[in-house]
Amino acid sequence: xxxxxxxxxxxxxxxxxxxxxxxxxxxxxxxxxxxxxxxxxxxxxxxxxxxxxxxxxxxxxxxxxxxxxxxxxxxxxxxxxxxxxxxxxxxxxxxxxxxxxxxxxxxxxxxxxxxxxxxxxxxxxxxxxxxxxxxxxxxxxxxxxxxxxxxxxxxxxxxxxxxxxxxxxxxxxxxxxxxxxxxxxxxxxxxxxxxxxxxxxxxxxxxxxxxxxxxxxxxxxxxxxxxxxxxxxxxxxxxxxxxxxxxxxxxxxxxxxxxxxxxxxxxxxxxxxxxxxxxxxxxxxxxxxxxxxxxxxxxxxxxxxxxxxxxxxxxxxxxxxxxxxxxxxxxxxxxxxxxxxxxxxxxxxxxxxxxxxxxxxxxxxxxxxxxxxxxxxxxxxx
Numbered sequence: 425x426x427x428x429x430x431x432x433x434x435x436x437x438x439x440x441x442x443x444x445x446x447x448x449x450x451x452x453x454x455x456x457x458x459x460x461x462x463x464x465x466x467x468x469x470x471x472x473x474x475x476x477x478x479x480x481x482x483x484x485x486x487x488x489x490x491x492x493x494x495x496x497x498x499x500x501x502x503x504x505x506x507x508x509x510x511x512x513x514x515x516x517x518x519x520x521x522x523x524x525x526x527x528x529x530x531x532x533x534x535x536x537x538x539x540x541x542x543x544x545x546x547x548x549x550x551x552x553x554x555x556x557x558x559x560x561x562x563x564x565x566x567x568x569x570x571x572x573x574x575x576x577x578x579x580x581x582x583x584x585x586x587x588x589x590x591x592x593x594x595x596x597x598x599x600x601x602x603x604x605x606x607x608x609x610x611x612x613x614x615x616x617x618x619x620x621x622x623x624x625x626x627x628x629x630x631x632x633x634x635x636x637x638x639x640x641x642x643x644x645x646x647x648x649x650x651x652x653x654x655x656x657x658x659x660x661x662x663x664x665x666x667x668x669x670x671x672x673x674x675x676x677x678x679x680x681x682x683x684x685x686x687x688x689x690x691x692x693x694x695x696x697x698x699x700x701x702x703x704x705x706x707x708x709x710x711x712x713x714x715x716x717x718x719x720x721x722x723x724x725x726x727x728x729x730x731x732x733x734x735x736x737x738x739x740x741x742x743x744x745x746x747x748x749x750x751x752x753x754x755x756x757x758x759x760x761x762x763x764x765x766x767x768x769x770x771x772x773x774x775x776x777x778x779x780x781x782x783x784x785x786x787x788x789x790x791x792x793x794x795x796x797x798x799x800x801x802x803x804x805x806x
Contacts, residue, residue, distance in 0.1 A: 428717070434486075434487070434490060437472075437487060437490060437491070438490055438494055440467075441469060441490070441491050441494040441495065442494045442497065442498060444463075444464070444467065444469075445494055445495045445497075445498030445499075445500045446498045448460055448463065448498075448500055450499050450500060450770075451500050451501075451502070451626055452626075453626065454582075454626055456626075457502065457626040457627075458582075460495075460500055460502065461502060461504070461535055461538075462535050464491075464495070464502070464535070465533070465534050465535025465536075466534075466535070468481050469491045470491075470505065470508075470509055470532075470533065470534075470535050471509055471513070471529075471532060471533025471534065471535075472487045472488050472491060472509075473485055473487060473488040473509055473510065473513065473514065474509060474513050474517055474529050474532065474533045475517055475525075475529065478517070478525055478526070478529035478530050478533065479529065479530040479533040479534055480513075480517075480529065480533040481533075484723065484726070484727035485510065485514070485661045485664050485665070485723045485726050485727055486720065486723040486724055486727050488505065488509060488510055488661075488665065489664050489665055489667070489668035489719060489720075489723050490668070491505070492505045492506070492665055492668040492669055492672060493668040493669075493671050493672040493675075493716075494672065495672060496668070496669055496671070496672020496673050496675070496676060497671075497672045497675040497676050497679070498676065499676045499770070501669055501672055501673060503578060503579070503625065503626075503627045503669065504538055504540075504578065504579050504582075504583075504627060505665060506662055506665040506666055506669060507538075507539070507540055507541045507578055507579065507662075508532055508538045508539050508540075508579075508583070509532055509533070510658075510661040510662060510664075510665045511541045511587070511658040511659075511661060511662050512528075512532070512539035512540075512541055512587045512658070513528075513529060513532045513533075513539075514657060514658055514661050515587065515604060515645060515646070515654055515657055515658045516528050516529060516532075516645060517529060518646075518654070518657050519604075519645055519646030519647070519654045519657065520645050520646065521642065523642065524606070524642070524645060528606075531584075537584045537585075538579065538582055538583045538584060539583055539584065539585050539586065539587055539606075540577055540578060540579050540580045540583035540585070540586040540587070541577070541578075541586065541587045541589075541658070541662075542574035542577045542580075542586050542587070542588045542589065542632055543555070543574070543589040543655075544574060544575055544576050544577070544785075545557065545572070545573060545574055545575060546573055546575050546631075555572075555589060555590070555591050555602065556572055556591075557570065557571065557572025557573070557574065557588065557589070557590040557591065557634065558570070558571055558572060558590060558591060558592070559590040559591065559592055559603055559605060560592070562638070566641045567638050567639060567640060567641060568605060568638070568639045568640075568641065568643055568644060569636050569637065569638055569639075570588065570590055570605060570607070570634045570636075570637040570639065571634055571635065571636055571637070572590060572634050573631065573632065573633055573634070574588065574631070574632040574634075575619070575630075575631045575632075576619065576629050576630075576631075576784070577616075577629065577630045577631075577632055578627050578628075578629060578630075579627045579628070580609070580616045580628075580630040580632065581616065581618075581628060581630070582627075583609060584608070584609055585606050585607055585608045585609060586606075586607050586609070586614075586632070587604055587605070587606060587607075587645070587658075588604070588605045588606075588607050588632075588634070589602050589603075589604060589655060590602070590603055590604075590605060591603065592648065601648075601649070601652075602652055602654075602655050603644060603648055604644070604645040604646060604654055604655065604658075605639060605643045605644055605645065606639075606643050606645060607634070607637060607639065607643070611637050611638075611639065612637065612638065613634060613635040613636050613637040613638070614632070614633075614634055614635075614637050615632070615633045615635070616630045616631070616632050616633075617630060617631045617632075617633075618630055619631055622776065623776050623777065623780070624773040624776065624777065625777060653731075656731065656735065657731065659785070660722070660726050660731065660734045660735055660738045661726060661738075662785055663722070663738035663739055663741065663742040663785070663786070664719060664722050664723050664726065664734075664738050664741060664742075666742050666745070666746075666781065666784070666785060667715060667718075667719040667722070667738075667741040667742045667744070667745035667746075668719060668745075669745075669781065670715070670742075670745035670746050670748065670749035670778070670781035671712055671715055671716050671719065671745050671748065671749065673749050673752075673753065673774060673777065673778060673781070674708070674711075674712045674745075674748050674749040674751075674752035674753065674778070675712060675752075676774075677752050677753040677756035677757075677771055677774055677778075678705065678708055678709060678712065678752045678755075678756055680756055680760075680769060680770070680771055681705060681755065681756035681759040681760065681771075682696070682705065684759060684760050684763070684769075685701055685702070685705065685759055695759075701759055704755045704758075704759075705755060705759065707751075707755075708748070708751055708752040708755050708756075709752075711744075711747070711748035711751060711752070712745075712748045712749075712752060714744060714748070715741065715744035715745040715747075715748045716745075718737060718740050718741040718744050718745075719741040719744075719745060721737045721741070722734055722737035722738040722740070722741045725737055726738070735798075736794075736795075736798060736799055739786075739791045739794050739795065740791070740795065742781075742786070742791065743788050743791045743792070743795075745781060746781035746782040746788060747782070747788070749778045749781045750778045750779065750781065750782060752778075753771070753774045753775060753777075753778040754775070754778075756771055756774075757771050757772065757774075757775060
């Protein structure tokens with residue numbers, strides 16, 4: 425049952441992760457981020473949601489989102505947590521073969537291997553029904569042959585494989601039939617190109633090209649005819665974790681602004697005493713707390729096996745967290761004035777990063793479409 429009050433175990437986990445993240449140097453480059461990932465994995469944080477039988481913590485997305493939120497609140501977010509354990513690890517744990525579970529889940533849990541996730545395409549955007557990456561069987565060998573392109577795929581350069589969303593060729597009749605494939609980073613015909621982003625983030629974005637990539641039959645994850653169910657088993661945790669990422673970032677920005685507002689004195693009075701400063705910061709805190717409640721609801725529903733309820737709540741949580749994050753970062757920068765744009769205070773880089781919470785992995789407008797159609801029962805405009 426969803427509760428508004430965290431259990432003692434969750435409070436203890438939150439405190440432990442916070443202390444760990446606060447003590448770790450900020451992840452300003454790839455080496456720092458790798459070290460943080462490995463250290464967090466050794467403590468069981470990275471694989472907390474994965475099954476105990478395969479080296480994980482045996483918990484759920486509730487606990488994993490808590491970990492990511494606290495890492496972000498300390499200024500040490502790990503974007504690949506959204507992808508490797510939350511999306512890929514969840515999909516393999518729920519639908520993978522025994523061999524796939526044994527091969528991938530233990531190293532995903534202990535941090536020795538990472539997996540990226542490729543779904544977005546240049547011409548499909550938010551419309552996953554227009555995915556054109558195709559998978560066809562070689563009748564002679566039983567192999568799968570993948571052809572297509574993906575864009576905005578995070579961390580491909582540091583991942584050992586990418587979980588690619590394709591569709592079987594007979595799905596071109598109009599019925600979406602997505603399938604998920606594990607593509608090793610060194611597969612022949614699998615090429616990556618970095619996208620030049622004006623985004624100050626350790627994790628890089630890539631465009632992928634799959635040129636007749638040949639994969640063994642066991643590269644398919646789950647049932648070929650149950651791809652949509654399997655896909656959303658990964659996308660709901662993705663939205664929950666994106667919410668955690670945004671809430672953590674917003675909390676970090678707000679904490680920096682609060683420290684400044686308490687210490688910065690003008691005419692013998694700390695600027696935080698003025699309501700023009702205090703009230704917007706209080707509003708930012710309220711918005712972040714409300715977003716967290718919806719995130720916790722979504723995580724609890726998902727962990728309880730309610731995929732439909734989790735889908736609605738996860739979308740709402742991602743929307744609320746994205747809005748709260750942007751507002752918190754904006755107000756934090758505004759509170760510091762010119763100092764908010766200096767490298768010393770580390771807030772200016774969050775201006776662009778916070779926008780990602782509104783855009784990825786799905787835009788706020790698409791979430792509003794989802795809520796208006798699925799929740800409110802209004803007709804579609806498309």
